[in-house]
Amino acid sequence: MNVVTEITHPNRYQRCISASKRVRWDIDEDVIRNRRFAREEKFLPDGLSMIDEFKSLSNSEKRLVSQIQGRTYANVFGLVERYINAKILELSQDYWLGDQTALEALIRFSDEELKHQALFRRIDAMIGDVLPKGYRFDIDPDEVAGAVLGKSTWAVLMLTLDIELFTQAHYRQSIDFDAEVSPLFRDVFLYHWKEESQHAILDELELQRHDASICADERDRGVDDFIALIGAVDAILQTQSACDAAYFANVCGRMVDRGEAAAIEAAFLKAYRWQYIHSGAQHPHFGEVLTGMVTEVQMSRIGDMIASLA
Incomplete structure (x- = not known):
């Protein structure tokens, strides 16, 4: 152990x-507060769900997309917070x-x-009580965590x-007002943010501490690993x-032909890339921290990788 x-x-x-x-909060007393999700509500705001990309869908179908994305949001965060x-x-x-x-x-x-x-996990289960059966999230958090932790x-x-x-x-x-967005899911964003704000500071402090301890070659390997993780x-x-996309087609209540199915899947992917890659990569402070640690050539490699996921 490296004793500090x-x-x-x-x-x-x-x-x-x-x-x-x-800011410490309790799941039941502060976030859920005996509330339930409703089929009449959107779970994610339109800008986050990129709902305008789902061009062929009716308003009710777009609401279903928002609900599906909300359930996936809960699962993705449950996954990444494991590692x-x-x-x-x-x-x-x-x-x-x-x-x-x-x-x-x-x-x-x-x-x-x-x-x-x-x-x-609670949010996933609660959404499962509202949406039709058949939703799948088959990615194992422990397997993903093991793979991530194997990197530098x-x-x-x-x-x-x-x-x-x-x-x-x-x-x-x-927090942009939209009367159709679930008040419960809005509070999930709020209370999650309250504690993650401190986590971002601590993560940056630990990153700075680690970066100061490694040589240029180790940092270059770190850049390669970061690109691989993206x-x-x-x-x-x-x-x-x-x-x-397949789940949507199965539960939306109408026929979805092959061309529309492909467009819906592409829209889901564009939304998820925005939510889990680009919204962080484009954060001004992330760019400031990253450019302060890497060379122009390394930054170009990272930028090329992210740009390829447009």
């Missing part, structure tokens, strides 16, 4: 602890015999990630920062887009 004896950024770690205590929690616990070992403020901040981070996983720490932390920042972008989109995320999104 020097306190790093003590004020920022302490501020995260204070914020964690201040994030494992990585944070791994990083916390560096502080066991050193900076106890940083240790507490990371342990709180881990505890909150476990709570978020529980929240999204630099790449894993960079991906995590991307994720933590796009939750903030998603919250900002959710590709792996996209492979998951392609798989789920196909599943969600």
Whole structure:
């Protein structure tokens, strides 16, 4: 174990602890509050679901798409938070015999990630009570976590920062008033964002600490791993887009021909790429952190990969 004896950024770690205590929430008492989802509600705001891309659908069918995407949103976050929690616990070992403020901040981070996983399992089950049977999300969170954690720490932390920042972008989109968006799902965005805001700070601190400890060759391998992780995320999104498009066709109540089915699947994929790749990659702070750590050539490699997923 690499024992850290020097306190790093003590004020920022302490501020995260204070914020964690201040905003802490309970799944039942604060988020769900004895509410249920309804078939008459959208679950995601239109900008996030990219609903205008589903050009052939009626308004009621677009609402169904929003609901399907909402269920997938819960499953995707349940998936990614599995690996994030494992990585944070791994990083916390560096502080066991050193900076106890940083240790507490990371342990709180881990505890909150476990709570978020529980929240999204609840949301998935609650949406399952509303939507027709047949929805599938067959991606195993433990298998994905194992694959992600096999990559370099630099790449894993960079991906995590991307994720933590796009939750903030998603919250900002959710607060634009739309009477058709589920108040319960709006609160999911709100309460998730409240704690993820601290997580983004902690992830950046740990990324900076790690980046300062590696050489140029290790960082270059980290860039390769980060590009590979983006590709792996996209492979998951392609798989789920196909599943969600097929589910829509099966439950929408009308015939969907092959051409329309292909267009619907492409629209799902475009929406998911926006939600889980581009909304983070385009976050100004993510770009600032990334460009501050990599060379122009490395940045070009990353940019080319992301641009290929348009």
